[in-house]
Each structure stands twice: as structure tokens, then as C-alpha cells.
Amino acid sequence: MRENGTILIADNDVKTRDLVSAFLTYQGYNITIEKGGAPFFDTLKKNNVDIVIADLAYLNTIAPDFKERSSLLNPLLVLIGYGETTATELKKPAGDTVFTLPKPLNLDELESLVMRAREYQSMKMYEQSSGGSAQNKLLSATMIGTSAPMRALFEMISKVAASNATVLIQGESGTGKELAARAIHQLSDRYAKNFVPVNCAAIPDDLLESELFGHVKGSFTGAYANRAGRFEMADKGTLFLDEIGDMKANLQVKLLRVLQNREFEPVGASKSQKTDVRIIAATNKNLEELVVSRDFREDLYYRLSVIPITIPPLRERREDIPVLIHTFLTRFNADKRHAVKGFSRESLGILCNYEWPGNVRELENLVERLVILKGSGLIVPDDLPEKYLSGKLSQSRQVQAPSLPTDNMLPLGGICLNSAVDEFENNLIMQALTRSGGNKKEAALLLNLKRTTLIEKLKKKNLVFSED
Ligand SMILES: Nc1ncnc2c1ncn2[C@@H]1O[C@H](COP(=O)(O)OP(=O)(O)OP(=O)(O)O)[C@@H](O)[C@H]1O
Ligand SMILES: [Mg+2]
Known part of the structure; x- marks a missing residue:
């Protein structure tokens, strides 16, 4: 059948x-x-x-x-x-x-x-x-984020987990690709079987084939006994092919064959072996570009990207930064029996505006380091390593985390909320333009907006900035 x-x-x-x-x-x-x-x-x-x-x-x-x-x-x-x-x-x-x-x-x-x-x-x-709510709960316990892109990602993960389709996860280094792959496995029917990661970039080229498919005794110098490969270990479970963009051409062909036929041959074996694995691949390279430059096979790319998932960099979902900091702080305080209370509003502001080239991993490492070094009390800007303070971007963008309205701001006779909010917004925009000397790009950075969004706002609000 x-x-x-x-x-x-x-x-x-x-x-x-x-x-x-x-x-x-x-x-x-x-x-x-x-x-x-x-x-x-x-x-x-x-x-x-x-x-x-x-x-x-x-x-x-x-x-x-x-x-x-x-x-x-x-x-x-x-x-x-x-x-x-x-x-x-x-x-x-x-x-x-x-x-x-x-x-x-x-x-x-x-x-x-x-x-x-x-x-x-x-x-x-x-x-x-099903409403999938139990799955969503499990997901949000491991992958933190409340921004719209992260909510969409969680939704996607819980949906694809239910199937056996091959998934290709792309995203910059440290964005959480492996975490997402593990979440897919955990939420799938295969959760009780192995999740087997293989880092295609870390294993020397000549060993990768035997690492993936195993080998039989005597098939090459040093093959003293039969050895199972990662495909066999992942049988009925999930094989996570990390850094797939670094896989060499000859192995790409072999992998393609396994994906097509669902069977493989251990190195030196004369018979092929059936396999039932779900494949999740990941890379921080742009595979489409590698296909164009002929460094990655187009047919393999299509096989892998049945379900493509892209995890956005942290700087594109800055509203996740405070909740990530809070989560890591709680975790490291508990792990290390420390009692760092939190981050001052100013230091949080600096971190919310930093570019995070190393994404969540960099943030996690920073919080760990701060918890160890500080031990207790509140983290203030002086506690932050130099680069967070002195980088060109962070310096020009040292903004405060937004302050909450004070208790006595509402006049006795009430207020027109819309125009008050409008006025508040206009005021901040004009302050940013003043500080940047009229440079819209700089002003947009200060407001954490895209330049085009700022220009649109100026137009819509009919705001004109003149330096005199
Ligand atoms: N949304 C998140 N919530 C909580 N922790 C996260 C999140 N994203 C990433 N992390 C943590 O950040 C670190 C890096 O994540 P992971 O190893 O999954 O990234 P990656 O995309 O595979 O990175 P690389 O490309 O460098 O291999 C891990 O310790 C992971 O637990
Ligand atoms: Mg990884």
C-alpha cells in the first residue's frame, strides 16, 4: 500500500x-x-x-x-x-x-x-x-520570545513537528537554529527516539562519510571494527545536519541519494541499509547564493528545503531582549547561587540598542559573565564591557528604556489620549532630529525606527525640522 x-x-x-x-x-x-x-x-x-x-x-x-x-x-x-x-x-x-x-x-x-x-x-x-496549545506551552518554555517573528516561528515549529517533512533552518550564528531543531524533534512523534546532531563543518572531509553512514571493518586503514554511523543512530528519530552549507560536493551527492531512496551504504559495505530518519538541516550561510555559485547542489537544496524556516537576527526583534535578559538572569542566578537583582533602566536601554552580531548566544554569554562578576546588586552601565558602551552604534544610540507615565500626569479634567500620544511622539521625534543635527538616519537610530519609517511619519504628521 x-x-x-x-x-x-x-x-x-x-x-x-x-x-x-x-x-x-x-x-x-x-x-x-x-x-x-x-x-x-x-x-x-x-x-x-x-x-x-x-x-x-x-x-x-x-x-x-x-x-x-x-x-x-x-x-x-x-x-x-x-x-x-x-x-x-x-x-x-x-x-x-x-x-x-x-x-x-x-x-x-x-x-x-x-x-x-x-x-x-x-x-x-x-x-x-487540536488547538495545539500544549505544544505552544512546551515551546515557550524552551524558546524565549514574544515578538511577532518569534510567535510566527513557534506556530511554524508546532505545525511542522507533526509531519516528517525535511526542514531547512537558516539564520545568523547564535539565533537559535539548533534550539529550534531540538524543539521540532521534541514536539514530534519521534521524541522518544534519538536526536542526533552532526556538525558537517567540524568533521574532517575524509571522515564525514563514515561518520554519517558508518563503515565496515577493514574498509580503510584504522577501521578495526564495524561502526554504526549517525544515520543508523538516528533511526526512527531525527538527524540534525548542522552547517550543511559546508558539506563537500561528493558527500552532497551521497546525501541526495539517501534522501531520494531512504537507504544508504556504510563505507566498504556491499549492501545498502534502509533508514527511517527525519532530517533537519541548518546553516548560517545563504544556501541560495551557494546554489548560484555552484557550491551547493540545486537538487539537494530543493530536497532539503521542503519546509524552509528562517530565524531572524536579534536586532530585528529587539523587544525580545528584555525577556531574554530576564530569563538568563534568573537561570544564571540559580545555577551560580548568585543574587543579581536586575539591570538598571539605563543599562537595559544600552543593551536594547546594541546590534548583537552574535545574537542570542552573545546575550546569554554576557548575562552569565555579568552574574559571575557582579554577584549581587543591580547591573549598571559601568558593569558592561567596553564594546557595549563604546561601539560607534551604541554610543550614538544610548537611549533610555522608555519611562512609564508618572502617576500625576492625567489632568483632573481628563485628557484627549490620541492627541496627547501624538504630541509625545512628535516631541521625541523632534528631540531626536535636534540631537542628530537633522540627520534622519541618525535620528531613526535613536528612535529605533527604520529611516524610511521615520520619513513616512514626518510626512504623515506634516513635521518639518529646521535647525534654526
Ligand atoms: N529564543 C531563545 N530562547 C532561549 N535561548 C535561546 C534562544 N535562541 C537561542 N538561545 C540560546 O542561544 C544559544 C545559541 O543557540 P543555538 O546553538 O541554537 O544557535 P545556532 O543558530 O545554532 O548558532 P550557530 O549558527 O552558531 O550554530 C544557545 O545556548 C541557546 O540555548
Ligand atoms: Mg548551531
Whole structure:
């Protein structure tokens, strides 16, 4: 029995139809061919179709009303053979349930798209069957963050955890890629089995193959006994291929083969071995650029990025900084039996405006160091290492954490909140412009805004800054 689902192919071009059919049969899908005759929507129902792969022109002839009806359909449509304008037109009425791909077909893209379509279906089913709140609780206990990008990330993690799809996590160093990979494993059905990390950059090239696939005794000098590789260790669990962007070309081919066939050969073995692992890969390099420069195989990239996840750098989610500091402070105080009370408003302000090139890892290390060195009391700017104070950016941007309105600010007769807030905002903007000598980029930095956002605000508020 095939488990991947049933796909209906509707294309009167026999060559494409046969190619797609053969390719997807090999991938483990049940294939039905649309032969005309019966009404299209009846055929879908009768065959319990999960996905329709259809040539647009042909579909228009056999089911002219498909646009109106497809958003009500359970099966998803993968449309092939269209011009760019039709693709967007089609997306509008049918929404999320239509995926599109141009002809001539790239089979890697097709496969990735079909997997995404299946993923989308299982997410929908998951959403319908549970609110996922227990999962969210577990997640927020390990991954800290309340910003919108982090909330979206948590949502994504709990959804993909329910499936077996390959995940590619990208993000700068220290953003939490490994933490996210572990969270996916923990929340998946595989949680009781191994989570096996492999750092592709740390293992010498000539050892990586045996490290991944294992080897048999005598297969090379020093192979004194049979040894299981990480794929075998991760069987029924999750294999985390870290720093995948550093994998050498010859191994990329071998990995691709495992992903295609779900079997591998230990070094020196004559027989291949089946494997049931969920793969999560991560890198802080830009894999798309590596594909363009031909340092990373395009086909492997498609195989890995069935579900792509990008973790944003800390400087793009600054509102997470105070809560991360608080969490790390509590943790290190407990670990080290110290009693640092907290951070002064000024020092918190400095840290909220720092660029954090090392992201959360840098923040975590800083808090640990401060707890050890300070031991008790309140952390003030003088306790911070020089670079947090003297860096060009932090110096020009030493702003205070926002102060709360004082108790007696509300006049007895009440206030118009909107105009008071407006006035408060205008005042701060003008102060920032004054301090930056009218330089909008500098002023935007002082306000923690993008330059373009500041310019928009000035326009909208009709504010003009003149130096005299
Ligand atoms: N959202 C978060 N909440 C709590 N801790 C976090 C968070 N993100 C990262 N960390 C912590 O920061 C450190 C770095 O995280 P991790 O190792 O997952 O990053 P990475 O992206 O894999 O980095 P690299 O690219 O350098 O390998 C870890 O100690 C991790 O626990
Ligand atoms: Mg890592």
C-alpha cells in the first residue's frame, strides 16, 4: 500500500503525463490519470484524491468552473504550464489551495511543491483537530520570545513537528537554529527516539562519510571494527545536519541519494541499509547564493528545503531582549547561587540598542559573565564591557528604556489620549532630529525606527525640522 497520498494527473500532453506519473509513483504516491468521460469533480470524489496536478489549458476544457470550485475543494491543485500573469490571477480566487509551476517542469521543484502541498494539508488537519496549545506551552518554555517573528516561528515549529517533512533552518550564528531543531524533534512523534546532531563543518572531509553512514571493518586503514554511523543512530528519530552549507560536493551527492531512496551504504559495505530518519538541516550561510555559485547542489537544496524556516537576527526583534535578559538572569542566578537583582533602566536601554552580531548566544554569554562578576546588586552601565558602551552604534544610540507615565500626569479634567500620544511622539521625534543635527538616519537610530519609517511619519504628521 502506498502511504503518501493519491494524486490525479490531468494533462493531455502524454509525455508530461507519463513523466510526472512515473516520477511520483517512484516517490510513493498513488497515481490516477484523468481520462475524461466522467465529470471532473466526481472523479476527484470517487478516487479520494489528495492532490490534482493539472495542465491549466486542459483543466479549463474539462472543468471550466474549477476556479470557483477549487477553494471549496479538499484536494489541492498544482497547476502546471501557465504564464506569469495567469499564476497570480489564479491565486486570487482560489487562495492557498492552488500551487503553480511553469512548464517545462523541473522535477525537483515539482516534488518539493507536492510535498509542500501535502504539508499544507496535514497542517490544516492538525489545526482542525487540536488547538495545539500544549505544544505552544512546551515551546515557550524552551524558546524565549514574544515578538511577532518569534510567535510566527513557534506556530511554524508546532505545525511542522507533526509531519516528517525535511526542514531547512537558516539564520545568523547564535539565533537559535539548533534550539529550534531540538524543539521540532521534541514536539514530534519521534521524541522518544534519538536526536542526533552532526556538525558537517567540524568533521574532517575524509571522515564525514563514515561518520554519517558508518563503515565496515577493514574498509580503510584504522577501521578495526564495524561502526554504526549517525544515520543508523538516528533511526526512527531525527538527524540534525548542522552547517550543511559546508558539506563537500561528493558527500552532497551521497546525501541526495539517501534522501531520494531512504537507504544508504556504510563505507566498504556491499549492501545498502534502509533508514527511517527525519532530517533537519541548518546553516548560517545563504544556501541560495551557494546554489548560484555552484557550491551547493540545486537538487539537494530543493530536497532539503521542503519546509524552509528562517530565524531572524536579534536586532530585528529587539523587544525580545528584555525577556531574554530576564530569563538568563534568573537561570544564571540559580545555577551560580548568585543574587543579581536586575539591570538598571539605563543599562537595559544600552543593551536594547546594541546590534548583537552574535545574537542570542552573545546575550546569554554576557548575562552569565555579568552574574559571575557582579554577584549581587543591580547591573549598571559601568558593569558592561567596553564594546557595549563604546561601539560607534551604541554610543550614538544610548537611549533610555522608555519611562512609564508618572502617576500625576492625567489632568483632573481628563485628557484627549490620541492627541496627547501624538504630541509625545512628535516631541521625541523632534528631540531626536535636534540631537542628530537633522540627520534622519541618525535620528531613526535613536528612535529605533527604520529611516524610511521615520520619513513616512514626518510626512504623515506634516513635521518639518529646521535647525534654526
Ligand atoms: N529564543 C531563545 N530562547 C532561549 N535561548 C535561546 C534562544 N535562541 C537561542 N538561545 C540560546 O542561544 C544559544 C545559541 O543557540 P543555538 O546553538 O541554537 O544557535 P545556532 O543558530 O545554532 O548558532 P550557530 O549558527 O552558531 O550554530 C544557545 O545556548 C541557546 O540555548
Ligand atoms: Mg548551531
